[in-house]
Amino acid sequence: MRTQRTPLKGDEPAKYAWRPAPGELSIAAVRLGHGTDVDGAHEAHSHDFPGIAYFEAAGGVVRHGAQVRDAEAGDLFVIAPGDVMGRARNDDLHGARGWGVFFTADVLGRDTPGAHLAWRTHPLLFPFVHGGATGALRLSVPEEHRPEWTARVRALDDELRHRRDGYREAVSAHLTLLLVGVSRLAADVVGDLRENAEPLLAEVFDVIERRYAEPLSLREVAAAVSISPGHLTSTVRRRTGRTVQEWITERRMVQARRLLAVTDLPVGDVGRQVGITDAGYFARTFGKVHGMSPTRWRASGHLNTR
Structure with missing residues (x-):
């Protein structure tokens, strides 16, 4: 799991972005418990990718923003992109036993939309839609289903x-079944979100998905959803932790990686196929996001195609 840390100004937490290498399957399973050491976990931070934290056994605490929650057996935390996880301590998970699963939507199949947009529209990813607005969603896996959840994550x-051989397909299948489980547990919450919380975001991401391959500005997105650019900027950033332009760029980079x-x-x-007509600007944007030029990124692909 290779992430890129972006420090923010003032007291804002750092952001961690997943930057897949060529051929990388962008999913990670991480054990949670005493001694867990995940890069970035010991500072307040957020991710631009979704994840879940499932606890097989009680023990310790989970810090989300300013909240501190005891971890109970069967707890399932649904972590949306933009959710802020609080500054952790080394003994926070003493006595706990569980798993974290982090991923991008590419893992669900080639036809899934962009890795950092699909969790807004894919039916199995809708529980992740809250994005920093309501806090991490806390669910509970019924006791009779916990052995199945544990077995599924361990198989993943x-x-x-x-x-x-065939591990990519197996990983996608295991993740899909996990997300089916999340979706079923979150059915009531998801219904409320669909009705009340996210119609504007749904429109915004639909515009980006349809038009990222052409020149597209904040003003054009705002006009398409009939609100002012300022209001759109503040709303999207508040609810997702990112700006509209960052989402446009991210969607373009997802497709650029695929084409490369x-x-x-x-x-x-x-660059032209992802809406950036200036080749130099495309190369600079790609380099800023990935830490290397498009040419170098493509050339390194043979190292990660297994």
């Missing part, structure tokens, strides 16, 4: 560790 971890990985298109043509 086993596939990721050993990478046997599976085609021989010149870099300039890749």
